[in-house]
Amino acid sequence: MNHLARRCGVHDAAREAACLQTAQLIEASGIQRVRLGWCDAHGMLRGKTLMAHAAIKALRDGAGMVGTMMLKDTADRTAWKVFEAGGTDDLPGFAGAANLMLLPDPTSFTALPWQAHTGWLRCQPWFADGTPVPLDTRHVLQQALARLAQAGYGLKTGLEVEFHIYRITDTAPQLNPELAGWPGLPPTVEMIHPGYNLQAEAMIDMADEPLGIVMRTAQALGLPLQSLEIELGPSQVEAVFDATDALTAADQMVLFRNGVRQALRRAGYHATFMCRPPFPHIMSSGWHLHQSLVQLPLPHPSSVQLDLPHPSLVQVPNGNNACMRDSPAPGTTPLDAQHTLSDAASHWLAGLLAHARGMSALCTPTINGFARFRPNALAPQSVIWGQDNRGAMLRVVGGAGDPATRIENRLGEPAANPYLYMASQIHAGLDGLAQRMQPPPACETPYAEGREKIPTSLGEALAALQSDPALIDGLGADFVRYFCRIKQQEIDRHAQAEDKADFERREYFSRI
Numbered sequence: 001m002n003h004l005a006r007r008c009g010v011h012d013a014a015r016e017a018a019c020l021q022t023a024q025l026i027e028a029s030g031i032q033r034v035r036l037g038w039c040d041a042h043g044m045l046r047g048k049t050l051m052a053h054a055a056i057k058a059l060r061d062g063a064g065m066v067g068t069m070m071l072k073d074t075a076d077r078t079a080w081k082v083f084e085a086g087g088t089d090d091l092p093g094f095a096g097a098a099n100l101m102l103l104p105d106p107t108s109f110t111a112l113p114w115q116a117h118t119g120w121l122r123c124q125p126w127f128a129d130g131t132p133v134p135l136d137t138r139h140v141l142q143q144a145l146a147r148l149a150q151a152g153y154g155l156k157t158g159l160e161v162e163f164h165i166y167r168i169t170d171t172a173p174q175l176n177p178e179l180a181g182w183p184g185l186p187p188t189v190e191m192i193h194p195g196y197n198l199q200a201e202a203m204i205d206m207a208d209e210p211l212g213i214v215m216r217t218a219q220a221l222g223l224p225l226q227s228l229e230i231e232l233g234p235s236q237v238e239a240v241f242d243a244t245d246a247l248t249a250a251d252q253m254v255l256f257r258n259g260v261r262q263a264l265r266r267a268g269y270h271a272t273f274m275c276r277p278p279f280p281h282i283m284s285s286g287w288h289l290h291q292s293l294v295q296l297p298l299p300h301p302s303s304v305q306l307d308l309p310h311p312s313l314v315q316v317p318n319g320n321n322a323c324m325r326d327s328p329a330p331g332t333t334p335l336d337a338q339h340t341l342s343d344a345a346s347h348w349l350a351g352l353l354a355h356a357r358g359m360s361a362l363c364t365p366t367i368n369g370f371a372r373f374r375p376n377a378l379a380p381q382s383v384i385w386g387q388d389n390r391g392a393m394l395r396v397v398g399g400a401g402d403p404a405t406r407i408e409n410r411l412g413e414p415a416a417n418p419y420l421y422m423a424s425q426i427h428a429g430l431d432g433l434a435q436r437m438q439p440p441p442a443c444e445t446p447y448a449e450g451r452e453k454i455p456t457s458l459g460e461a462l463a464a465l466q467s468d469p470a471l472i473d474g475l476g477a478d479f480v481r482y483f484c485r486i487k488q489q490e491i492d493r494h495a496q497a498e499d500k501a502d503f504e505r506r507e508y509f510s511r512i
Helices: 013-028 052-061 067-071 137-150 201-206 208-220 246-266 343-354 356-363 368-372 418-434 458-466 469-475 477-496 500-509
Strands: 033-039 045-051 063-066 099-104 118-126 153-170 188-191 225-230 236-241 269-272 287-295 385-387 394-397 406-412
Touching: 013 052, 033 052, 033 099, 033 137, 045 052, 045 063, 045 246, 052 063, 052 099, 052 118, 063 067, 067 099, 137 153, 137 246, 137 418, 137 469, 153 208, 153 246, 153 418, 201 208, 201 225, 208 225, 208 236, 208 246, 208 269, 236 246, 246 269, 246 418, 287 343, 287 418, 343 356, 343 394, 343 406, 343 418, 356 406, 356 418, 356 458, 356 469, 356 477, 368 458, 418 469, 458 469, 458 477, 469 477, 477 500
Parallel strands: 033 118, 385 394
Antiparallel strands: 033 045, 063 099, 099 118, 153 188, 153 236, 153 269, 153 287, 225 236, 287 406, 394 406
16 A cells, blocks of 8 residues: 555555554543644644544555645744745745645654543654655754764763753633734743742752642653752753653653643643743743764775765764764863863864854744853853863863763753754764864853854844855755745844834743
8 A cells, every 4th residue: 555654655565564553552541632743844843633543544654744734933823925936946845825735753642641541642744745754854864964973973861951840820811802912911920939049958948849740741752850859940950861862862851841731730830941931031942952873884985975084983873972082182181172172072072162153043933041141150151162061062071981971052042942952963973073173172251252253133143054064065055045044034033023022032931
């Protein structure tokens, strides 16, 4: 039978077995409806709810979705004139709001812990003829990982994400039809702890109920939650997860953000992954992405398409941490990358630095997020790296002989699309490998003047991305144009808004 999954080239005996197993699980567990979720350009889950029998059918046949769902900005306004002649000439297949198809991954099925008799399946959009949609951000990361594998590496990442939780005191502003807007207002809230008492046990106790909901939700979803902590800012918390492969980690981040927001809302709390909530006394939230290269078996030379002139960079393909070196390189000091990192990881580090400005729009994709880059705020300000220095953009953690040696990128905000955040790391790092880039010495004074600065606005970051040939080549010129157009519409609407604070309340605090 030529169903959608076969046309997509992803259906084999193993997937058929997974479809049968998921169908049996749905039927045996009393699931009445299944949400088919996919991640949009902004890292937010969208989807549709099917009855159980229809969801089982969709495992092979997929389910239709309106194509303009992929063309929305953060206010849900379509950035292309899909009903005008030539309006989608740069996006074949999207004219007239034509249908795309959502194809579920049968192995992703989970019962939602906050909603009885409801299951969830992760999906990706495809064209009806079985070709992938290149604008799909999960597909973008899959392509990046394929390029990385051609170089003999995988990417292991660990999530360390800060966010804010508030107690809802009044839903009237959000649900009053007289106040409805596009987008609408958030609820009225109060804090769950007063802040400015970092990791204080008393604060943990004060916030025990919402933190308990976060814990139980994450664990019920099968997420490898390691710790929950009280962060410095009022009502700010942090969640840390065990490291895993990059694609799995990105999937987990999407599911975590969506799950805790829904579970907390049902209990009377509002969680936001907005970098700087719209209140006068807050601390910015960051998303620190820990990353390390993992050695993989090298592909056959005829399949290698990357221009890596020095294949000797890839050492024994044994799956070990390729960032670790056994002993410091001769003649180096702790200020030298090769004192701590392998040669390959040093090149990777240099690539992250070389493309930091270009990747910033993918790591910090909101107007609000750029206000985080302030001196002495445990947030980066300059394009630098440091040895275990939390003021630097890139923090190198570990040492010679330490299997946990890694690079921590502190550039991201918690609202970032995780697939794009991680894809940007891969393409920047691969260019560092290909060009055998060497990083400068580590910086010990991260807020000193005279160093190249991180972009100070989303517009500046988009310009940097559009002038970065390596990132354009890696992500694809069409995808970069698509992403920049959506984000530029957000910038333009913000510029036209008379009340900038109200724009951010509605655009970010209410939805992210």
